[in-house]
Amino acid sequence: MTAATDGALPPWRQRLRGALKREGRQVSARWLQLATVAADGTPRVRTLVFRGWSGAAQLELYTDGRSSKTAELTHQSQVELCWLLSKAKQQFRLRGAAAQVAPAADQSQWRSLSPSGRALWGWPHPGQPFQSEAPFPQELPEDAPIPEHFIVVQISIQQVELLDLSHHPHQRLRWRHDDDWREQRLNP
Numbered sequence: 254m255t256a257a258t259d260g261a262l263p264p265w266r267q268r269l270r271g272a273l274k275r276e277g278r279q280v281s282a283r284w285l286q287l288a289t290v291a292a293d294g295t296p297r298v299r300t301l302v303f304r305g306w307s308g309a310a311q312l313e314l315y316t317d318g319r320s321s322k323t324a325e326l327t328h329q330s331q332v333e334l335c336w337l338l339s340k341a342k343q344q345f346r347l348r349g350a351a352a353q354v355a356p357a358a359d360q361s362q363w364r365s366l367s368p369s370g371r372a373l374w375g376w377p378h379p380g381q382p383f384q385s386e387a388p389f390p391q392e393l394p395e396d397a398p399i400p401e402h403f404i405v406v407q408i409s410i411q412q413v414e415l416l417d418l419s420h421h422p423h424q425r426l427r428w429r430h431d432d433d434w435r436e437q438r439l440n441p
Contacts, residue, residue: 262309263434265345265413265426272341285336287314289325297325303336304362310410310430312347315362318402320379326351332408342418349410363399368392374400416441 276282283303291297299322304313312334316322326332330352336345363371371393377384410430417424423441428434 263428264436265428268415269345272338272343275341276338282338285334288333289322290329291325292328307407312408314406316404316406317374317379318404323353323404326353344416346414347410348412349408351406351408354405354407360399362405363403364395368394371397374403
């Protein structure tokens with residue numbers, strides 16, 4: 254049986270787990286870049302924090318529903334993530350489709366954030382002109398109500414490429430969901 258049919262993790266997840274372990278407790282190990290397409294067809298890229306897995310090939314990110322990112326994901330759900338793990342000398346490129354999901358009824362995603370992490374959703378509308386009198390709380394308690402603009406984005410991964418810079422020559426591998434996550438070596 255393959256990873257896609259037996260419920261096991263895809264092979265790229267195991268490699269990603271190993272690379273993350275080599276990063277140690279570096280906060281930057283949870284940062285990944287999300288590439289989207291704006292309504293005018295131009296590219297957009299920004300850094301988000303990896304929040305967890307909601308399936309073997311489905312990861313979660315949190316975003317502010319008032320940001321342009323949510324409109325971009327509604328316009329075009331196909332995205333690519335770039336996850337650079339510098340200590341491991343590995344770059345993962347994850348391609349897939351994003352779906353915006355409301356927070357869980359049990360508030361587990363909201364509560365998983367630190368008080369300072371929750372505070373970001375108490376800030377004024379992102380991308381609007383700065384007003385010095387606007388509130389920028391430093392913390393929000395765990396029991397603070399979930400703002401309507403707290404959005405969980407689930408990305409269903411369809412393809413993964415790994416560029417491993419620790420070898421000579423560099424090693425480049427690809428896995429595709431529609432090929433049962435079979436590993437294919439590519440020229441770097």
